Amino acid sequence: MMDAPAIEARGLFKSFGAAPVLRGIDLAIAPGRALMIIGRNGAGKSTLLRLLAGLGAPNDGEVRLFGTPSRKLEAADRRRLGMLTHQSFLYPNLTARENLEFYCALYRVADSAAAIGRWLERVGLARFAAERVRAFSRGMEQRLALARALIHRPDALLMDEPFAALDPDGAELAATLIREALARGCAVALTAHRAFDLDAGRCTARELVRGRLLDAPANAASAERAEYPPAHPGVGAR
Amino acid sequence: MAGFVAVLRKDLTLELRGGESTLALVALSILILIVMVFALNPAGGAADAPIAAGALWVAMIFAGMAGAARTVLAERDNGCLRALYLSPLDRGAIFLAKLAAASIFMVVAEAAVVLMLVLFFNLDFDLRLVRMLPALALGLIGFAALATLLAAISGRVHAGDLLMPLLAVPMYVPALIAGVKASAAALGGAQWSAMGQWLRIMIAFDVLFVAAGFILFEHLLGED
Numbered sequence: 194m195m196d197a198p199a200i201e202a203r204g205l206f207k208s209f210g211a212a213p214v215l216r217g218i219d220l221a222i223a224p225g226r227a228l229m230i231i232g233r234n235g236a237g238k239s240t241l242l243r244l245l246a247g248l249g250a251p252n253d254g255e256v257r258l259f260g261t262p263s264r265k266l267e268a269a270d271r272r273r274l275g276m277l278t279h280q281s282f283l284y285p286n287l288t289a290r291e292n293l294e295f296y297c298a299l300y301r302v303a304d305s306a307a308a309i310g311r312w313l314e315r316v317g318l319a320r321f322a323a324e325r326v327r328a329f330s331r332g333m334e335q336r337l338a339l340a341r342a343l344i345h346r347p348d349a350l351l352m353d354e355p356f357a358a359l360d361p362d363g364a365e366l367a368a369t370l371i372r373e374a375l376a377r378g379c380a381v382a383l384t385a386h387r388a389f390d391l392d393a394g395r396c397t398a399r400e401l402v403r404g405r406l407l408d409a410p411a412n413a414a415s416a417e418r419a420e421y422p423p424a425h426p427g428v429g430a431r
Numbered sequence: 432m433a434g435f436v437a438v439l440r441k442d443l444t445l446e447l448r449g450g451e452s453t454l455a456l457v458a459l460s461i462l463i464l465i466v467m468v469f470a471l472n473p474a475g476g477a478a479d480a481p482i483a484a485g486a487l488w489v490a491m492i493f494a495g496m497a498g499a500a501r502t503v504l505a506e507r508d509n510g511c512l513r514a515l516y517l518s519p520l521d522r523g524a525i526f527l528a529k530l531a532a533a534s535i536f537m538v539v540a541e542a543a544v545v546l547m548l549v550l551f552f553n554l555d556f557d558l559r560l561v562r563m564l565p566a567l568a569l570g571l572i573g574f575a576a577l578a579t580l581l582a583a584i585s586g587r588v589h590a591g592d593l594l595m596p597l598l599a600v601p602m603y604v605p606a607l608i609a610g611v612k613a614s615a616a617a618l619g620g621a622q623w624s625a626m627g628q629w630l631r632i633m634i635a636f637d638v639l640f641v642a643a644g645f646i647l648f649e650h651l652l653g654e655d
Contacts, residue, residue, distance in 0.1 A: 285509065
């Protein structure tokens with residue numbers, strides 16, 4: 194029997210003014226499964242992820258995280274959610290380590306010093322731990338944002354174009370981290386411009402077109418892997 | 432409590448590193464005080480107590496508008512306000528941490544202003560200054576609460592940055608009048624009992640806006 198979905202949306206409608214952005218989105222993501230939402234610029238991918246996180250309110254429909262309406266999550270369930278967006282959620286005038294220390298304190302991460310050391314090493318920023326984020330390149334900031342989103346081991350992960358601004362090694366690292374999260378039972382919703390091979394056994398791709406989620410992405414077959422992680426996990430990782 | 436401490440510590444670290452808010456608060460406060468002194472030309476002595484109190488509170492309000500809301504506005508960088516909203520931290524605790532940080536910044540500015548006030552108005556470091564402290568503390572907490580609340584609202588409305596100058600002073604008027612009256616009484620050498628009614632108004636104002644911020648902050652952090 195399939196697990197109850199960790200991320201669920203039913204009949205989601207959202208418009209800005211008279212312009213409808215999302216028109217009746219239904220989705221359900223079980224623990225250990227990923228949904229890749231593919232779409233062009235302006236298709237509504239970021240809006241959909243914001244609604245899934247409870248950051249915005251839909252005009253109609255409902256979003257549930259861990260069975261609870263996303264806008265009414267208790268602290269215990271908010272602790273189980275991780276999010277990566279175009280905005281890094283990082284403080285430019287804090288160092289990489291201080292940023293992670295802050296989020297560890299908010300999420301009450303046990304043995305945070307060890308976790309921070311491990312994650313800085315993992316995302317290749319151990320050498321830059323004492324550097325302020327404002328001195329980071331966009332790619333370094335995205336790597337640190339990955340660590341920030343994952344350091345508390347979330348059970349549900351919402352990722353808006355997680356490979357944006359990353360070089361090929363960084364993109365492979367991000368893919369590896371997502372695969373690891375899936376393997377430990379995390380439910381993942383992520384967006385991308387084009388389909389790519391993340392984990393065929395666990396990941397479903399759907400395309401967001403004119404506000405509706407279509408089952409088969411039209412451009413899946415033409416995925417350009419040069420810009421996305423290679424099909425074989427482990428190649429070029431770290 | 433741990434989350435409150437984390438947010439407050441982070442805000443203080445950022446301020447110590449950047450220093451924009453407190454420096455702006457101190458500089459603006461002193462500038463306003465200097466202008467007031469030249470405009471009013473105080474002769475010195477107890478007769479100037481109402482003038483000194485008025486100058487002090489004008490300096491505090493205008494400087495507060497420039498700096499007290501920064502702890503919230505700074506969270507807009509890189510979407511950090513969203514991160515706080517998504518975090519397990521109680522949203523009321525976020526408000527209290529922001530209020531505490533803004534209050535600390537204002538205390539620093541206020542200390543500089545009081546020092547300047549003593550110099551410019553030829554006051555003595557005596558019990559009269561001590562009697563003024565409760566009014567200053569209550570006024571500062573009330574203004575920091577109001578500014579933090581308005582800063583959170585400003586993120587949700589069109590042209591929200593205009594909210595602070597347009598609304599802060601009118602909304603603060605009850606506490607402002609009470610603060611000026613209480614400070615003037617203290618500087619004029621009045622006893623505690625003469626300040627009681629004004630301090631009670633300020634306490635009511637503080638309770639109202641701290642409670643409003645604590646309750647409403649959750650709704651103000653969310654988006655439409």
